Amino acid sequence: MTQPYKTTELELASFLKARGHRLASAKLDGRLVSFEFDPAASDDAANYFSGAETSARELFEAHRSLRALLQQVREHSTQIGSEHRYRECKANR
Numbered sequence: 591m592t593q594p595y596k597t598t599e600l601e602l603a604s605f606l607k608a609r610g611h612r613l614a615s616a617k618l619d620g621r622l623v624s625f626e627f628d629p630a631a632s633d634d635a636a637n638y639f640s641g642a643e644t645s646a647r648e649l650f651e652a653h654r655s656l657r658a659l660l661q662q663v664r665e666h667s668t669q670i671g672s673e674h675r676y677r678e679c680k681a682n683r
Contacts (some may be wrong), residue, residue, distance in 0.1 A: 592629035598622040600656060605638045606631045607652035608645060616659050618667045623660050 594614050597603055607613055611631040617624050634642075638680040 594626040595629055595631040595635060596624050596626050597635070598624050600625075600653065600660065602635060602638055603627075604649055604653035606634055606642060607656060608648040609634050613656075616656075616663050618663055623663050647676075653669070660672050 595606075595611075597606075598619065603613070605625050606625075611627045611634060614626045614628065617626070
């Protein structure tokens with residue numbers, strides 16, 4: 591089975607999304623958010639680094655939606671961490 595293409599770079603992820611690659615997941619990876627795409631995205635990642643062009647409108651929309659998703663992932667992680675700490679404190683009473 592082929593591995594998904596992963597990146598923590600918002601700009602690259604936006605490019606891949608604008609080029610039509612499906613975002614499989616976005617996960618907190620330390621302090622960064624890791625975006626996972628279908629394996630075929632690796633070819634377009636090479637195109638990104640070689641200066642390929644894409645629609646400015648689609649790139650802007652992808653960047654905006656991923657930025658919002660990034661914020662949601664971080665907020666969710668903070669809430670989960672807070673709930674976990676709350677349960678630990680309550681259990682230690």
